[in-house]
Amino acid sequence: MRYDDDKDPGTAALAAVAGLARSVEALTRDVAAMKTGLQQTASKTAVARLSDTVASLGTTVASFEDLLTRVTAKPNSRGKGTGSSDVEPVSWLRLPEDDESAVQAVLSELLPWMESTYLRYATSAESLPPCWLWHPEIVEELLWLMDAWTGAYHGPEASNKLVGDWHDRQRPGVARRIGEYAPSCDVLKHRDPAGQPAVVVPLAADADEFVTWWTTNRDANGPAPTAEQIKAGRPRGGLTAVPDTAGGQR
Structure with missing residues (x-):
């Protein structure tokens, strides 16, 4: 399904469904009329036309089913849909303290994305301290940026407009803030205060x-x-x- 960036996805979906419904209704009438004609003539031409009509009807129905599948897409493993409006933001700071599997699941998505996407940008790699996992505020920033990237590139709401915003504003903003959170920090600086309250x-x-x-x-x-x-x-x-x-x- 394609639609303009300024058009509400729900409105676009309803319009597409209505158009398909009209096509199905028209094809149904054609099939009924041709069946009536076949009873009288049963010509080879009529049979061929009926065959083409049935094939077209099958294609229309398949398109209709595909549309419904995408509009009502099931959430993925993190409880998020495929579009950015369906994403339920995940906060590193608010993950359950006693649920190791939830924390592991988040990192299992974040780490590959950082390697394949985020650290491909020089300014991102330069501002990320080697001790970034000791800084929950940095993990929090990276998580929402990954979700924004996913919404921009994948799902029914993906668009060049969202991609441009990610490149022009979101990623540079996160990279800048990460550099401000932990300037000149390294792993050794976290040795002495280990075990003390973080906040x-x-x-x-x-x-x-x-x-x-x-x-x-x-x-x-x-x-x-x-x-x-x-x-x-x-x-x-x-x-x-x-x-x-x-x-x-x-």
Whole structure:
């Protein structure tokens, strides 16, 4: 089935089905009329015409069945349809923690795609750090980019418009962000913090006092930070001394 990029796929499918239905109806009338004629004449010409008509009807029915198959395509192994509108996005960050098979299934698709497609582009290969699997944000970016590529190239919604968008905007954007996520990172840098929490929400343990402030006195400034909160809020490698209110340190 072909249709214009600006035309809704559902509308295009319905129009095609309606056209096929009209063709089938017309051919059915022709067959009935010819059968009536054959009863009277039974000429060789009429028999040949009937044979051609039946063959044409079979082709039309086959096209009709093929159309229905593609319009109602079953989801693939990841629960996604063949068109980009049917894709259920998969998030690396939200995969079940106790389902090793789900994680394995995602990587079994991502790794071959990276080798065959993503890393074929120089800017993609240059920005991808060798420790990319240690960075869930990078895996997340690659997953959605792979799904976008699949939607652009395969399925009933594939189009040059989507392919162009993937090349011009989506892939370069992901490559740029990956370079920003892990500049100059390598595998050895992940050795020392192994086993430590990967993400710590700053001041999460002190949230209660902010609940009180926001529910009782939000028109005033928030609670004054403690020395421990100031230290916790500083970037890694920053100064550990905390100034007191008189300008000294404590």
